[in-house]
Amino acid sequence: MSLLRTQKLVKHFGDTRAVDGVDLIVSQGEFLSLVGANGAGKTTLVNLISAYLQPDSGHIFFQDQDITFLPVADRIKAGIARSFQLVNLFDDLSAFDNVALAVFSREGKTRNLFTLAEKDDAVTQETLEVLREFGIEDKRETLAGGLAQGERKLLDVAVAHALRPKLLFLDEPTSGVSTRDKAQIMDTVSSVVRAGKITAVIIEHDMDVVFKYSDRIVVMQEGSILADGSPDEIRQNGEVAAMLLGAPTST
């Protein structure tokens, strides 16, 4: 069953056809990788689905409901969450508070003016649980701005995960980290996603990573979908493989 479906989605920036008539289908429960050269339109596509940008035309359906014109807050409530290509955290708050805020917000508790945040045991427990799942529990008191790059990347995903989304978009969760950290981040992320039965769409440049973790791969080029298939099918598609392996890596 399709969880998300886009229909002839278009977004141009002047002469740049960032997204040019994309029909993307994301099925329930899959781990999908979105790949393509720099500037292929991957981030723009995610920006459209997460309401960061409005499309020029086309439609977005989530669980068969047209969400094209829903504002961000409603899309989050519907169950769509995302992380960002450039780490986007609350830098002067602790790792704990970064995650706790997502939990408070999801539970509609940020309107509480006079209750003490730290007295909310349910939120505290859940926050610690999320930090544990991502292996950064010992950094809970550290300000997000003071974490190492790999930890920041994990925390960015953890914040999105704490919203308990049905559909999670991760825009290059491993960019800018060492090869060793990359494997660790991907192992963590994929185990969390699979354990939570979350549908995930991940943008990634490293094809080793993509082939290893994905159920399905969608290849974009100049705003359009060039190929779509299982890792094996993509690997065997000579033209696509050549383009991907020849493409410049991580931005």
Next chain:
Amino acid sequence: MHDARVVAARILVLVPAGAWVLLAPAALSPYLLIIWCYALIFSIACLGLNLVFGTTGLLSLGHAAYFGAGAYAGAFLYRFADIHSFEVYFLVGILTSTLLAAGIGFLCVRATKIHFAILTLAFGQIFHSLFIDGAIFRLFGPLGWALYLVGEGSMYIPRLTILGIEFEPEEFIPAFYYVIVFAFCASVFLLWRINHSPFGKALRAIRDNQTRAVYIGIPVRQYRWYAFTISGVFLGLAGALYGQLDRQITPEQLDWLFSAELVLATVLGGTRDFIGPVLGAFVFIGLDEIAGRWAIGHNIMMGLLLMLVVFVFPRGLAGTLDLVPGIRKVGLLMKRKWL
């Protein structure tokens, strides 16, 4: 073990502080008692401002308007409705400033950063000019206009009754002092709770990263507006106390220079620590007193003293004090398991 130290720290801080607060009217000269009262009022205003400034990350240059509204509203009520109760004066002041802050805030939170600062400044100055040119007084007919002409926009308030009691002139300030202390404690308590609530954390999230705040589902603009309005409550409260303490309200209290003083004192104390604005307010008033000893060059002295403080305490008073091991320890113990 733990708890014994927490209790010890609280006794160490709260007993002397409490004793001082209770005995101040006896210990201070009438003049110094007024300065002390003014410092308490000024710190409520700075704490209120900091909910918008340090916590939500919006620099307001127009908070004098809400302070002034709190002071003026009751004065008009006294003049034109002949009401002599401080409680009514006080509540009307708070209500007026809250409504004003809600209205102006609704428009200002549409902008951020420097644009927000400019908008708050502009609205503040518009409000100020209504008093300077007397437009507000015209609303009250010929009598209001006459009042404006006599006082050039300033207004006089008598000593009102407190809880229905009429105090003798020399008894009034010592009695009113306890009203101020109560308002100060209540304000500190409420703002402390707000700061440590999920809402307070959400405001910090908005300050740090607006985009991400939106993407965890925080209604950013709405919460900015709430913060601005709540801030207006405390500015109005401080203004109403000030009006009764000084008994003479002038348009000066509405001018952007006063807004700037609030910002200055808050920065001086430290915007990132809850208690910073209180420290800043006290030091600011203290320096102003010291500078006031020089009849000529008061402002130059004040400028020099402020520079000195900024150089000695680059992280704000609260931030720098936090580096002193003993104080830091006591501070941490005070915070622990509080309430």
